[in-house]
Amino acid sequence: MTTETARDAEPARLGRKRDHSRDQDILDAALDVLAEVGYNTMTVDMVATRAKAGKATLYRRWSSKAELVVDAIACMKRPLPQERDGTYVPPDTGTxxxxxxxxxxxxxxxxxxxxxxxxxxxxxxxxxxxxxxxxxxxxxxxxxxxxxxxxxxxxxxxxxxxxxxxxxxxxxxxxxxxxxxxxxxxxxxxxxxxxxxxxxxxxxxxxxxxxxxxxxx
CATH class of the missing domain: 1.10.357.10 (Tetracycline Repressor, domain 2)
Structure with a gap:
């Protein structure tokens, strides 16, 4: 088992606090790759290439592929616009x-x-x-x-x-x-x-x- 495979197989540590201000491009790239190829085929190399970042940079912030995916999902934008203190208000057309x-x-x-x-x-x-x-x-x-x-x-x-x-x-x-x-x-x-x-x-x-x-x- 390669080092990357071993890291990817590690369970994700959930519930950690992280400042994502510098990570958004990487997280977006992770979501793009995940949507295209699925979790099993996805690799950290693919995400690093998509984000134009070094693989070492990713592993300094996330110890495994699973941990990266969990963080990316947690930061995923909701598909509906947020209004009124974060609550989505649907259009009111009268019918x-x-x-x-x-x-x-x-x-x-x-x-x-x-x-x-x-x-x-x-x-x-x-x-x-x-x-x-x-x-x-x-x-x-x-x-x-x-x-x-x-x-x-x-x-x-x-x-x-x-x-x-x-x-x-x-x-x-x-x-x-x-x-x-x-x-x-x-x-x-x-x-x-x-x-x-x-x-x-x-x-x-x-x-x-x-x-x-x-x-x-």
Whole structure:
């Protein structure tokens, strides 16, 4: 076993405090490589090359590949913009469908797809590092569920949909389907597929119908 392989196999030390101000380029490079080749194929050499940094520099800051990946995931930007003291506030268009579709912006889909690729890339590591799974869930899943919950409650408050609908269940459908496609079908959801889910599953579930013509969205 080579020195690099041995280091890469070491368990990550979670929960350390670190000043990431000098490390962001390296962490971003680690996420890019992880999304492209997966954790098992990824090497510190690949990250160093992508970040245009010396491998020794990386090992002075992270003792193993696993430790580098954990730090990179922990610093990964959330796919939704943060407002109101860090809480994402979904668009308010006046209708449930309008709000749901407005959340599916092309850039948000692109960023989310990258994050899903990262999750696929690190899937083999999740069973060994539960905290990594928790970090990914906090970054990728919970904000989306919360945004769906907010727009559902708005629709209830304006009497657009019944107050007895299962908000918690319906709020998880979109994020759950995205995760399913990523983890089991190895495909990131497109904007069109998300809107199709909204129109054919979520809206009928709350007693609404999608417009007949949605080509301009």
């Amino acid at each position: 449930l469908r309008g709000d749901l579709v407005a959340m599916v912006k092309p850039k948000a889909v692109t960023d989310s797809n990258r994050h899903l690729k990262i999750m696929i890339g690190v899937a083999s590591m999740m069973s060994q590092e539960p905290q990594l799974f928790e970090a990914l869930t906090a970054i990728m899943v919970k904000p989306r569920v919360e945004s769906y919950r907010v727009v559902m409650q708005r629709a209830i408050d304006r009497c657009e949909i019944r107050p007895d609908i299962d908000v918690e269940l319906l709020s998880s459908l979109g994020p759950a389907m995205a995760m399913y496609r990523a983890m089991y079908e190895q495909q990131a959801p497109s904007r069109e597929s998300i809107i199709h889910l909204i129109d054919t599953v979520i809206l009928p579930a709350v007693g609404l119908s999608a417009p007949l013509e949605n080509a301009d969205e």
